[in-house]
Amino acid sequence: SFHCIEQPEVKKAINMLRPGYTPPSKFTLAGRLLNEVFQEEKIKCSEKLSGEFVCRSIDGWSNIHNESVVCATVTVDGGTVYLYDNIDISGHPHASEYLTALASDTIKSCEQEFKHHVTSFLTDDAANMAKMRKALEEIENIK
Template structure:
């Protein structure tokens, strides 16, 4: 009983809010009754109540044996057409539905999408505090309450990061053999970074790639420090005994670091790479490489030739590819 009373009070409160939003006032002295229910049932009950309130004319007589039909008596009721609501006026059903708070699951999904938008679009956390963005979200979903900037950065984002990190670790741990690629570079602000990526065959027999980390590295780039860094990151992801190959540039420090890590080599792959290297570094290989460099340099120097190349690629309906100079990689096994 108490729950029914609470729901009824909530409905009455929403009706009052709808009336205020549409500049309407409820006059209790003129209100005879209030009906809740389907439209057809409400109309029939309303007709019966109106018949009881109508004055009986002296000349009107009905046979006692003849049943009184509500439809017959309703013909004597003067019809009053209610004024049509203006386009700006919101119906009560729409108003109550729009003011209804979202369920927890629906609100959680919107929170997740908001986090993805902020992270992938590199938007600031202060976006949720901008008034125009609040108005935009309110127009799309009035029942959704935007999280605060603090909730976004200290609660929602760490939860999603942990969930996605657990998924990535599970995928990498499922790989039977893993190849690493790593590289280091200096930013425009003179900050040193190192990135490590794992490549493996996934559960659906497709090649998968997962970035293990792209971190600012302030230590000296010695072979011992780099070897320890690679060991720490593979130990964190729990696959240090599954590494079969490591690809990097031919810098002396990273080459020595990979050898110092003492990962198990793959002799078959090593021999195949040596065979390809001997073919590419032979006389014919050096001539082919020199010709390719000349072609790339020609298109790099001439903007008209580059524009003609792009035009031909469009005519042939092939992807627009960019020419690159020789970027040698050395595979350490």
């Protein structure tokens, strides 16, 4: 949470460590700075993943605001996991058809953006995910 940067004790600790330094506001941290760091990390990931054979995975849950979220990751040989995307699926059905389209889109966009090869796809064993995996097997350009 970015609002902690404006707490008096945090400001006091920062001042003790570096007198005279003014930390960025929570809006700057959550906005411009976060976006800059995200873009830098995305470039690094793209460079590391280019040409690699990877495992894609997705998992869903509800966040603290009870909004439905799907997290998509990429795992390379050796076990290093990269976060690819967090997708807000609020208002969408959690049916296998929707999840199949979502998984297919993330596989295609990930292969295009990072220029790597998806060799496997991992999910949990929920019924909708199992049905989605079966449907993914039938999509010709995913095989």
